[in-house]
Amino acid sequence: MQSRFVVLGTGGTIAGTAADTGDHLGYRAAQLGIESLIAGVPALRGFPVEAEQLAQIDSKDATHALWQALAQRVSQHLARPEVAGVIVTHGTDTLEESAYFLHRVLAPRDKPVVITGAMRPATALMPDGPQNLVDAFTLAAVPGARGVLAVMGGSVHAADTLRKQHSYRLDTLASGDAGPLGFVEAGRLRQLRPWPEGDALGLAAVAAPVDAWPRVDIVQSHGGGDGRVVRALLAAGMDGLVVAATGNGTLHEALAAALDEAAAQGVAVLVASRCAQGGVIEQPGQRFDSAGLLTPAAARIELMLRLLTKVS
Incomplete structure (x- = not known):
């Protein structure tokens, strides 16, 4: 059975568009579907991929219902023996929150969940989304990779220390005092510290209707x-x-x-x-x-x- 990767799209700047290629602020987030994003990156053609549009939102509007659905779908795909890892495209405004939620609920120990996004829309003259997607696949394919991870601008971070550090720069993600987990460089991971650990609460912990949370x-x-x-x-x-x-x-x-x-x-x-x-x-x-x-x-x-x- 051939291993494959599942990509769950949720919208965000990585799927955003603007009328002007120089507009990095006035764009509309969440305009392009995940299949379109993947098809636009030739370097991903060597990866066996399944794409699923879970949501299509600007991540500033993330909800508990989205987190619940995301945890459920990620867990379902991770349980499939042919799936080697799950990649999530996400807006950066609340990327750290979704990542921490998945870390606490799922804490996967044998497969990676890699979240990525972009600071420039897909229509920018030099968009950062395509390279971030390639880096996400590269990270997900690392032997032994596990846990909930995030990668942007070549920097890899664990979900339990993740935070957005800058409102505009491409290297927007950071890990505070812990520092990055590593860097994706020329198609390889240079790992600086161990994969994240944690005890999973499990899906049952967040199964109640979100109105009751x-x-x-x-x-x-x-x-x-x-x-x-x-x-x-x-x-x-x-x-x-x-x-x-x-x-x-x-x-x-x-x-x-x-x-x-x-x-x-x-x-x-x-x-x-x-x-x-x-x-x-x-x-x-x-x-x-x-x-x-x-x-x-x-x-x-x-x-x-x-x-x-x-x-x-």
Whole structure:
């Protein structure tokens, strides 16, 4: 039986188009189908490929329903013995969130899931999507590759440390203090650290209708802050709050007081750092749980999954 790769398209800039080849900002995302994207890259003709259009959206509009469907389809394809790996094309705005969700739910141990995208639309004079797709296939074909990975601009990152670091540059993905997992160079992977590890929650953990998933939002600590946003969210009905805190998890005293009120009413609170590097180092006697090295976006998913599965 010949091994093959499955590509799941979800839209994004990699599938975007603009009337002007020099327009890298005013394009419309998610205009081209995944089969069209693959057909436009001659270097992929040597790979046995199955293409499936799972969604066609600008990733800023990603939903829990998309994450649920994505996890289900990725899991189904990974279970097929003839599938060597799954590649997902995705918009970069929420790529890190989808990747972290798949990492926590699936944590594949014997096959890779590689997510890629683009910072320029397909109609750009020099689009980055085609090379990113080639690099994704190259990474997925590496013997022993496993886990949820992301590759763009030749840099490879593990989903558990992934974040978008720049709003415009092609090398938009980063891994914080952990650094990249490796680099795809001239059709080969130069690996710097081990494949990602993690215990999978499993699809059953996210099988409930998404309307029943816990409501978790992010609030930010900043100068001049107060507790009005927290109290408004409490009035709207919240299950959890992630705080994008200053420094090493420090909180404006007025915000902290409102968070104390929320915790007293049973709302779970998780504190992440809003800093681009580092995280929150736990200290004795801290008021709320720490998100460690997770970004606020990843911490929101982590807290939602904890509440969904009752993991403490």
